[in-house]
Amino acid sequence: MLTVGNVIRGVAVDLDYQGQGVVRHDNYVIFVKGLIDGEEAEIKITKLNKNFGQGVVLKLTKKSKHRINHKDEVLGSCDMIHVDPIKQLEWQVRITEETMKKIGKIDFKIEHILSNNITSNYRNKNVFHVMDEPFLKLGLYDLSGRNLIAVDSFVLADDKTNEVLKYISENSVLIDPNKLKHIAFRTNLKKEILITLIATEDHFLGKGELLTKLKKIPNVVGITLNIKDNPKSILGKVSKVLFGENLITEPIGSMEMLVSDRSFFQVNLPVIQMAYQMIKEKIEKNQYIIDAYSGNGSIGFYLSDTASKVVMVESNIESVEMARLIKDKYNLEKVEVIDAKAEEIIKLLDADVLIVDPPRNGLMPEFIETVLTKSFKQIFYLSCDAKTLARDLAELTKAFDIEDIIPIKMFYHTSELETLVILKKK
Structure with missing residues (x-):
């Protein structure tokens, strides 16, 4: 036995x-x-x-x-790095098809997968954990998710993040690991970086010395201190600016998105722009668009130049504030940003096109119930969880036909499953 x-x-x-x-x-x-x-x-x-x-x-x-040996294969954050990239693509297509069929009872043959074939150094946001040692060392969790492994480089992080990681590992700063818990890095295509120290208190051993050293790094646009107020969450509700400003810009189409340390933004910009362009090409000009779960509005802003109106719906206040700043910066009268829960406000809205990019738990049942009564001609569903996507599609297909299911290889070397589904009214 x-x-x-x-x-x-x-x-x-x-x-x-x-x-x-x-x-x-x-x-x-x-x-x-x-x-x-x-x-x-x-x-x-x-x-x-x-x-x-x-x-x-x-x-x-x-x-x-198909096995590849890599030093980062011990890390839980790249749990498929031991599998060659071509097999990773094949795996994602197969798993997406199987999940749609098993959970959603949807038998759909996937013809292609969206990828730019860049397999490393693609992440513009990374969070590292402070090791329980007197001198600052940053780490990531192993495959078990229980033990931290010290790192001075990370295969998925972009070059600027790895430059700062190496710099921190080479400069021994005495800290209190019971108070300083994580450090987050957000970068852009201009090689600028926003650094966020995440601590349980405003004051901790090594804060001043660490700040002095971080200021010397080229292209640091801001350093913030975020107060961790919940052990189950990385970021707390309050961030304080220690240097520069709590803002980094990232180009999307002809605009620059504004991103703070607490606002949501896409982690692999070149690949998500490929998905945005695909959506744009599928939508006729002068359509009324609702962008639900809009984050800081990157999808809606990308589509705004060819739309008659774009209404963004988001409940995260930091993301709402960023979206409103972008709208005002470019004087976009045809864009409206609504601070509300999508499942509640959707009852009062209607449009030609609905775009949804929900969190991992998918769409709320009441949101879907309302959508089925509306006059949307098209729905574009961007998903980060194939299981909840399949569950939601089983309901949406009561009133909509699936035109295409496109897996997106957003995160090579991980088991993350990103998908774009295009639906049209029956």
């Missing part, structure tokens, strides 16, 4: 939706991180329930031709 602690020899027969190897043994399905289908390994069982289990690789006895 299989028990926790047993060591088995198994062959992975599949890669699941989290990029884990799937091993079948004694009527159990064992999920193993870091194992590719076709590979054989000695596996230690770490968790078991009635039918499923979790295991870790002790020794790889047969390697896949």
